[in-house]
Amino acid sequence: xxxxYGQITVWAMLVLCLAGFCALQALAQDERVAAEEKVxxxxxxxxEARELDFIKDVKVQVMDADALRKKVxxxxxxxxxxxxxxxxxxxxxxxxxxxxxxGLKDTMINMYSGQIGGFYDPRSKELxxxxxxxxxxxxxxxxxxxxxxxxxxxxxxxxxxxxxxxxLTHALQDQHFDLLTLPSDHPDxxxxxxxxxxxxxxxxxxxxxxxxxxxxGMNPIDMGGESMFSSQxxxxxxxxxxxxxxxxxxFPYGGGASFVVQVRKKAKWAxxxxxxxxxxxxxxxxxxxxxxxxxxxxxxxVTLPNLAEKPLKDWNHVASNVVGEFNLRIVLHVNHPKIKxxxxxxxxxxxxxYSYYEAPSGNGCALVWLTTWDTLEDATEFWSGYTSVLKKKxxxxxxxxxxxxxxxxxxxxxxDMLAYIEMxxxxxxxxxxxxxxxxxxxxxxEAWSGATKQELAKVERVEPPKxxxxxxxxxxxxxxxxxxxxxxxxxxxxxxAKELGASWRPELSGGGKLICDELGAVVHMSxxxxxxxDRDTEEMANSVVAKCSKALESPKAGKTExxxxxxMKGHSTTIEGMAGGLGAxxxxxxxxxxxx
Numbered sequence: 001x002x003x004x005y006g007q008i009t010v011w012a013m014l015v016l017c018l019a020g021f022c023a024l025q026a027l028a029q030d031e032r033v034a035a036e037e038k039v040x041x042x043x044x045x046x047x048e049a050r051e052l053d054f055i056k057d058v059k060v061q062v063m064d065a066d067a068l069r070k071k072v073x074x075x076x077x078x079x080x081x082x083x084x085x086x087x088x089x090x091x092x093x094x095x096x097x098x099x100x101x102x103g104l105k106d107t108m109i110n111m112y113s114g115q116i117g118g119f120y121d122p123r124s125k126e127l128x129x130x131x132x133x134x135x136x137x138x139x140x141x142x143x144x145x146x147x148x149x150x151x152x153x154x155x156x157x158x159x160x161x162x163x164x165x166x167x168l169t170h171a172l173q174d175q176h177f178d179l180l181t182l183p184s185d186h187p188d189x190x191x192x193x194x195x196x197x198x199x200x201x202x203x204x205x206x207x208x209x210x211x212x213x214x215x216x217g218m219n220p221i222d223m224g225g226e227s228m229f230s231s232q233x234x235x236x237x238x239x240x241x242x243x244x245x246x247x248x249x250x251f252p253y254g255g256g257a258s259f260v261v262q263v264r265k266k267a268k269w270a271x272x273x274x275x276x277x278x279x280x281x282x283x284x285x286x287x288x289x290x291x292x293x294x295x296x297x298x299x300x301x302v303t304l305p306n307l308a309e310k311p312l313k314d315w316n317h318v319a320s321n322v323v324g325e326f327n328l329r330i331v332l333h334v335n336h337p338k339i340k341x342x343x344x345x346x347x348x349x350x351x352x353x354y355s356y357y358e359a360p361s362g363n364g365c366a367l368v369w370l371t372t373w374d375t376l377e378d379a380t381e382f383w384s385g386y387t388s389v390l391k392k393k394x395x396x397x398x399x400x401x402x403x404x405x406x407x408x409x410x411x412x413x414x415x416d417m418l419a420y421i422e423m424x425x426x427x428x429x430x431x432x433x434x435x436x437x438x439x440x441x442x443x444x445x446e447a448w449s450g451a452t453k454q455e456l457a458k459v460e461r462v463e464p465p466k467x468x469x470x471x472x473x474x475x476x477x478x479x480x481x482x483x484x485x486x487x488x489x490x491x492x493x494x495x496x497a498k499e500l501g502a503s504w505r506p507e508l509s510g511g512g513k514l515i516c517d518e519l520g521a522v523v524h525m526s527x528x529x530x531x532x533x534d535r536d537t538e539e540m541a542n543s544v545v546a547k548c549s550k551a552l553e554s555p556k557a558g559k560t561e562x563x564x565x566x567x568m569k570g571h572s573t574t575i576e577g578m579a580g581g582l583g584a585x586x587x588x589x590x591x592x593x594x595x596x
Contacts, residue, residue, distance in 0.1 A: 202256020
């Protein structure tokens with residue numbers, strides 16, 4: 001259930017240290033110039049607590065609350081493109097995890113940005129702190145505030161100190177373990193990503209509290225027990241946030257810290273360091289550390305066939321991902337709050353995968369979910385429990401089929417929705433679909449016959465995301481204004497780029513697209529009758545850049561050439577110009593139209 005944010009890259013976005021108070025306050029200081037001195041002090045504290053040295057300095061930026069919120073939203077929207085957010089929202093609603101009327105994007109942005117005190121960005125290697133002098137985070141209740149003051153009075157450490165220590169621990173992790181190569185935002189395994197986040201945040205949370213715990217003679221986790229890492233500790237800040245979102249926000253901190261406590265029992269921080277080379281593969285291993293430490297219970301990777309080929313021909317395959325043990329608990333609880341033994345039911349999990357489809361007309365949908373279990377008894381327990389969940393989820397259901405000599409139930413849920421659940425050996429297949437009975441039978445048969453299973457024995461690191469290529473710039477003259485203004489005209493079409501800062505990314509009229517190639521040259525493409533966000537358009541844009549690359553190396557200003565790409569025909573013109581802040585520019589304007 002996706003980071004991406006998708007699940008969101010929570011560790012890079014938040015500073016919610018859930019330690020018996022609502023959220024860590026922002027760095028409070030009388031003058032911004034004191035920020036670097038503050039960093040030096042806490043850097044030493046964080047390095048000693050984590051027993052790692054800083055290899056490089058950490059650049060610090062201090063922003064006001066509004067500026068930091070704006071930056072976080074920009075990062076959020078970059079991490080989770082609109083199409084992924086829409087798909088994620090559809091899946092969560094299909095599972096019954098968020099209300100039908102909930103706008104996921106706004107809810108998540110408010111949840112994340114509303115509690116921020118600062119964050120470390122592993123891409124820019126910067127620590128962003130918030131200058132909110134004297135402010136108390138929204139939602140902090142009287143008990144939280146009292147505990148904060150008591151902590152500072154008894155131990156001489158403020159919430160500000162803890163916030164800084166937590167984020168600087170992320171900087172240490174990045175310098176020693178390369179955070180960008182960790183699959184904390186795995187594209188098709190949210191459960192694995194959540195487990196990796198738990199290691200990252202659990203490490204930083206334990207290290208954050210270690211200096212404080214040492215001063216008062218306690219274990220960092222013993223300071224507040226489980227209540228330190230609960231949604232109740234958030235005060236009013238999370239009252240209106242759906243359980244699934246709230247618990248997924250909290251789990252990496254609380255569940256992760258408890259996991260780190262167990263990992264440290266072997267060789268203290270050396271064991272935690274080793275875990276970054278031998279990453280946990282599932283939330284099951286976080287929830288039951290013995291399945292990681294004592295006997296490695298690796299999850300099973302489940303694959304499902306592409307049902308959009310058959311029998312759901314021409315349907316849209318919206319999303320496919322993994323629920324995992326932690327979120328399985330939530331699926332059971334949200335849809336059936338009174339269900340018994342939900343943790344026990346989920347504990348038998350060994351692997352799963354879901355796929356969600358939509359009909360082209362928008363009237364049909366199908367959620368297909370295959371789970372596999374440790375034992376036949378575990379599978380039976382889940383089959384029985386989830387059957388009761390489906391009946392609770394669809395209160396107007398009518399039983400169409402039950403039994404027939406095998407563990408299978410089919411429900412008519414009303415509004416043309418059918419629900420199916422069947423167990424075969426240690427596997428359970430559940431389908432909720434707005435389809436005909438005949439299509440439901442074919443859908444289940446195809447899912448059963450085409451599914452595969454394989455042990456996930458090793459979690460691999462990933463390639464770090466590539467930074468966008470920036471156009472080349474000549475050195476600025478002393479005192480030059482950082483202003484980039486350039487207007488190009490071709491056949492009445494104009495491009496006006498005003499204040500652009502360090503990058504060349506203006507919004508273009510006429511459906512145009514501005515592309516910077518590796519040479520630092522600029523290609524502007526205007527496509528009549530094509531959607532700039534369409535995949536075919538993107539492929540065409542890449543083709544245009546390839547065709548123009550040689551001409552860009554030595555353009556002759558004013559030369560016009562005919563050009564064709566696929567069914568598109570038109571002309572191009574090379575240009576040269578000067579732009580403040582970027583210096584000399586050379587490029588090619590390409591205008592294409594559909595060939596009739």
